[in-house]
Amino acid sequence: MNLFESELQLAHDGDSADYELMLDIMYYMTHYSDALHHPKEDIVFARIKSRDASASATIEELTTQHTQLREMDQAIVRVLDDVVNGSITSCDRMEANGTCLRGGISDRRV
Numbered sequence: 001m002n003l004f005e006s007e008l009q010l011a012h013d014g015d016s017a018d019y020e021l022m023l024d025i026m027y028y029m030t031h032y033s034d035a036l037h038h039p040k041e042d043i044v045f046a047r048i049k050s051r052d053a054s055a056s057a058t059i060e061e062l063t064t065q066h067t068q069l070r071e072m073d074q075a076i077v078r079v080l081d082d083v084v085n086g087s088i089t090s091c092d093r094m095e096a097n098g099t100c101l102r103g104g105i106s107d108r109r110v
Contacts, residue, residue: 001025023080030073038066 004025011017045059 001029019080019083023077023084026073026077026080030070030077033073034070038070041066
């Protein structure tokens with residue numbers, strides 16, 4: 001994700017960012033997370049909840065975070081797809097989604 005953040009900073013600074021690379025990174029992040037990572041975590045979460053009812057609130061919070069991350073990822077993919085395919089996209093739209101994504105990146109490092 002450091003590479004993605006570097007490219008996002010280039011775009012923010014008005015330099016030439018590699019949007020195709022950014023889209024490739026997000027493609028990997030969305031497909032890996034949704035297809036492999038999150039389903040495994042869902043199994044672990046269910047087992048934890050069945051063994052320790054006091055963990056329910058934490059598990060619900062983590063599940064909500066997964067949903068929020070998925071929504072942020074989808075938003076940035078849509079913006080990057082627009083850019084790569086030549087659609088006119090405002091810098092504000094890119095910045096807004098990128099800023100949200102940066103928060104998600106920090107969450108992923110926990």
